[in-house]
Amino acid sequence: MKARSSRRGEGVPPIPQSGDYRLTDARLHSSLTPGFEVAFDGDGFALADIEVVDGRIASISNRQSHPQVNAIDLKGRIVLPCFVDCHTHIDKGHIWPRSPNPDGSFIGALAANETDRCDRWNAEDVARRMDFSLRSAYAHGTRALRTHLDSAAPQDEISWPVFEAMRDKWRGRIELQAASLIGIEDVRETAWFDGLARRVAKAGGILGAVTYMVPDLDALLDHMFSLAIKHGLDLDFHADETDRVEAASLRKIAEAALRHRFEGRMLVGHCCSLARQPDAEVLAALDIVAKAGLAVVSLPMCNLYLQDRRTEATTPRWRGVTLLHEMKARGIPVAVASDNTRDPFYAYGDLDMLEVYREATRILHLDHPVGDWPKAVAETPADAMGLDGAGVLRAGGPADFIVFKGRSWTELLSRPEADRVVVRDGRAIDAALPDYAELDDMMV
Numbered sequence: 001m002k003a004r005s006s007r008r009g010e011g012v013p014p015i016p017q018s019g020d021y022r023l024t025d026a027r028l029h030s031s032l033t034p035g036f037e038v039a040f041d042g043d044g045f046a047l048a049d050i051e052v053v054d055g056r057i058a059s060i061s062n063r064q065s066h067p068q069v070n071a072i073d074l075k076g077r078i079v080l081p082c083f084v085d086c087h088t089h090i091d092k093g094h095i096w097p098r099s100p101n102p103d104g105s106f107i108g109a110l111a112a113n114e115t116d117r118c119d120r121w122n123a124e125d126v127a128r129r130m131d132f133s134l135r136s137a138y139a140h141g142t143r144a145l146r147t148h149l150d151s152a153a154p155q156d157e158i159s160w161p162v163f164e165a166m167r168d169k170w171r172g173r174i175e176l177q178a179a180s181l182i183g184i185e186d187v188r189e190t191a192w193f194d195g196l197a198r199r200v201a202k203a204g205g206i207l208g209a210v211t212y213m214v215p216d217l218d219a220l221l222d223h224m225f226s227l228a229i230k231h232g233l234d235l236d237f238h239a240d241e242t243d244r245v246e247a248a249s250l251r252k253i254a255e256a257a258l259r260h261r262f263e264g265r266m267l268v269g270h271c272c273s274l275a276r277q278p279d280a281e282v283l284a285a286l287d288i289v290a291k292a293g294l295a296v297v298s299l300p301m302c303n304l305y306l307q308d309r310r311t312e313a314t315t316p317r318w319r320g321v322t323l324l325h326e327m328k329a330r331g332i333p334v335a336v337a338s339d340n341t342r343d344p345f346y347a348y349g350d351l352d353m354l355e356v357y358r359e360a361t362r363i364l365h366l367d368h369p370v371g372d373w374p375k376a377v378a379e380t381p382a383d384a385m386g387l388d389g390a391g392v393l394r395a396g397g398p399a400d401f402i403v404f405k406g407r408s409w410t411e412l413l414s415r416p417e418a419d420r421v422v423v424r425d426g427r428a429i430d431a432a433l434p435d436y437a438e439l440d441d442m443m444v
């Protein structure tokens, strides 16, 4: 009997669940395959064979034209390395049903989140929601993820131990990192903040804060940089997540980094106000950012949602994202990431980095040409997180990749690709997404 074709048509062929194998006719991107020297087409693609031995990529080679034994013919489908999501808030994730944002504004988000945190974030609540988020990220093909942790007292004492346990639980599937999240003004409480820095150091975390234009910003940044140097910590900031033209704390962070000759890694998120500032001023600031060695991550979905929301009678007129193209032109490493998921800061989202890349392409024009923009969800965030060998496909590296149905950028970025096949250490994983109903008892 002839098999009936599904509505979705022919899918990605099955990946062997044991033994070594060869994928033939895989479509690989030049920006994600360092060391694979071949003639790539105008979209940056080339057809290749991938040999998987003992869960690792043994070789990537020119597509062979003669038939191969033990080969799985991908028929030109795109294969990307597993994603790296360098800016999320999985401690907040999925609280939307019990604490929605009343009006979609940033202020509304802060207030709704704070009430929810103070009332509800015990260790079990945080752990269950975090685990739910990690299962979604894993199923979509993410292999490393950094979350911020709301760390205002007393939440720091609850969430940091949960993070440490969750990192252990997920080791080998998702490499989990955490950065502290506090308002920069909390650094004025020096005794408390010194304790937080010690707690972050003990957990192997990253020291982070939200910066805005307070009069003593330079002094507060100096204190943060000093403590980061003392404890050997990397830094991660939320900066200038506002439409206010005078918000220029990114530049202040860069100047502090130069003052301290800081040698750790620094990642700065948001930087929305840059898009509202006069060209001459902002481009001069970016030169300093480049010199200081900061990396920048834009959060296109969350900031499209939150920024330029004035009243329910106004239409948004700007996109909320920062100047990624101008940054990249100056050699600043630039990434895009998920940010919030189903919480007061963003009503939607599922930690799907393909969705982030698809939306980023539209919102930020990461096309014409695509160039090496795919790095923004792979090798660039991996570098910013200090991960070795993530975000690329190369001989000798782990066989951690995603096989998509799409064979071109327009096919890949037009559909959700819900039937993608995620391969970890050479094997297809169970890519089922967790059911929201699991969280119902926590939402009353």
Ligand SMILES: Nc1ccnc(=O)[nH]1
Residues within 6 Å of the ligand: 089, 092, 238, 241, 302, 339, 340, 345
């Ligand atoms: N965009 C955001 C700013 C601050 N906190 C968040 O969770 N998200």
